[in-house]
């Protein structure tokens with residue numbers, strides 16, 4: 001599964017270094033640790049972003065490009081997709097994948113900061129962010145930037161882990177992280193990188209808090225949908 005932060009208060013440079021290091025195995029780990037389900041959740045996020053043929057779409061914290069590639073399929077040849085991430089190594093993987101998938105893709109990969117997006121205001125029809133918000137050093141600023149680039153009336157869907165509210169689901173998530181995720185990552189030589197995924201989920205605002213933060217960032221619409229038994233969630237925001 002997507003990783004958490006390496007330290008309680010890591011700097012942006014430390015986060016960038018962490019994702020550059022895991023780039024070679026990131027896709028394989030995601031697939032194995034979610035039993036392929038991350039693709040189902042990502043398809044839901046693409047649907048809820050409202051992306052449609054001809055749209056200009058954005059995937060923030062695109063990593064190796066899963067969501068951006070799905071958006072490209074959704075917007076079609078008359079649309080355009082931009083994937084933004086600050087990890088050069090993950091962007092390299094994304095670029096290779098897009099060349100394999102599309103001969104002339106409406107896709108652009110940009111190395112940039114989610115806290116200062118390299119895009120003009122009101123230039124995007126639909127946006128996604130997958131497992132990125134939890135890793136931002138400044139969540140309110142990340143939401144404000146997302147809002148800045150969206151056109152009036154446009155939506156964004158933000159997929160991430162969620163802290164389930166029921167005791168059983170909470171215990172299951174703890175077991176999943178401690179018994180499955182961390183040891184699997186250890187087996188691939190990524191002990192430190194994955195050891196703090198639990199704390200990063202603990203620190204991450206729950207659905208109602210995400211909705212409040214979205215309103216504070218100026219979004220007119222904000223709804224959080226728990227999925228996968230509440231273990232994951234999609235925050236859908238709009239302006």
Ligand SMILES: C[S@@+](CC[C@H](N)C(=O)[O-])C[C@H]1O[C@@H](n2cnc3c(N)ncnc32)[C@H](O)[C@@H]1O
Nearest residue numbers: 002003019061062063085086087113114130131
């Ligand atoms: C867990 S990965 C998720 C990648 C991809 N969206 C996915 O779902 O597979 C988090 C991504 O966020 C990126 N990231 C974290 N903070 C960022 C920032 N401030 N600006 C740009 N990218 C950032 C990392 O480089 C990494 O690719």
